[in-house]
Amino acid sequence: MTESNQEYSDGHEQQRRESQLTQTALSSFNNAQNSRLKLLMTRLTRHLHEFVREVRLTEKEWRVAIEFLTEVGHATDSDRQEFILLSDVLGVSMQTVMVNNEAHSSATEATVFGPFYVENSPLVELGGDISGGAPGRPCWIEGRITSTDGSPVPGARIEVWEADENGLYDVQYPDRRVAGRAHLLADDEGRYSFWGLTPTPYPIPCDGPVGQLLEATRRSPMRASHLHFMVTAPGKRTLATHIFVQGDKYLETDSVFGVRKSLIVDFIEMPNNSIPPGGRETIASGWTSARFDIVLSTSASQVT
Ligand SMILES: [Fe+2]
Numbered sequence: 695m696t697e698s699n700q701e702y703s704d705g706h707e708q709q710r711r712e713s714q715l716t717q718t719a720l721s722s723f724n725n726a727q728n729s730r731l732k733l734l735m736t737r738l739t740r741h742l743h744e745f746v747r748e749v750r751l752t753e754k755e756w757r758v759a760i761e762f763l764t765e766v767g768h769a770t771d772s773d774r775q776e777f778i779l780l781s782d783v784l785g786v787s788m789q790t791v792m793v794n795n796e797a798h799s800s801a802t803e804a805t806v807f808g809p810f811y812v813e814n815s816p817l818v819e820l821g822g823d824i825s826g827g828a829p830g831r832p833c834w835i836e837g838r839i840t841s842t843d844g845s846p847v848p849g850a851r852i853e854v855w856e857a858d859e860n861g862l863y864d865v866q867y868p869d870r871r872v873a874g875r876a877h878l879l880a881d882d883e884g885r886y887s888f889w890g891l892t893p894t895p896y897p898i899p900c901d902g903p904v905g906q907l908l909e910a911t912r913r914s915p916m917r918a919s920h921l922h923f924m925v926t927a928p929g930k931r932t933l934a935t936h937i938f939v940q941g942d943k944y945l946e947t948d949s950v951f952g953v954r955k956s957l958i959v960d961f962i963e964m965p966n967n968s969i970p971p972g973g974r975e976t977i978a979s980g981w982t983s984a985r986f987d988i989v990l991s992t993s994a995s996q997v998t
Contacts, residue, residue: 830891846884861896
């Protein structure tokens with residue numbers, strides 16, 4: 695038998711080598727003391743190896759990915775978190791919220807927290823105005839905070855924050871004044887109400903590498919119109935959520951996958967001659983009105 699110089703690919707041997715490498719990488723974590731860290735690192739490594747093998751990642755693609763992540767790092771500073779943005783547009787932030795807020799009877803659904811929450815927002819009396827002079831169409835919002843058994847949650851702390859009609863949060867204003875954010879305390883019956891702004895859609899920051907990724911994949915940077923809520927009360931699971939506007943054009947394509955059907959609310963158009971609640975004078979432009987009842991589940995430590 696003469697020896698052949700012809701080259702051939704050995705699929706079986708290739709698979710064995712690839713699989714062997716994955717096993718070696720996984721077993722490199724065997725000595726990890728922290729069992730949770732060990733689980734996270736081995737599963738991450740396994741999924742990454744599976745990804746590389748499944749798509750047959752080229753070395754050029756690997757380099758592009760490294761350059762992209764480097765750019766994401768360079769775009770991140772104390773005011774801007776491009777990595778969170780990347781997590782958001784991949785749906786990883788929303789999936790993490792979902793995993794950590796298990797569906798619980800009638801409890802209101804959580805959604806992404808977003809980057810624009812600020813601690814120590816001003817206290818606004820029930821029926822007061824949170825807009826702080828920010829431009830936008832006035833909106834009356836009211837509702838009730840209850841437990842899953844229907845009993846009221848008196849004194850619940852309700853943080854609300856939202857963008858103005860130009861899609862800007864107050865932290866994006868050059869003068870950094872406080873506007874479009876406040877906290878309220880529910881009354882003895884768990885009721886709350888306030889004047890805010892009718893939510894408008896806005897784009898996530900898209901002048902960096904994440905924006906380029908959206909453009910390359912023909913995805914919209916727009917977030918569906920929304921207003922943020924965070925509700926806290928003793929013994930209750932903290933709820934960070936939004937309300938969305940029924941009929942909004944970006945509900946189906948929200949860039950961070952935050953829309954939940956149960957959080958879409960009717961913002962009813964009120965004519966300019968209707969009497970606004972809260973002792974407010976007639977509003978020439980008209981206004982909108984929305985109701986959002988919030989159900990809090992018991993915090994994990996309280997479940998018996
Ligand atoms: Fe937002």
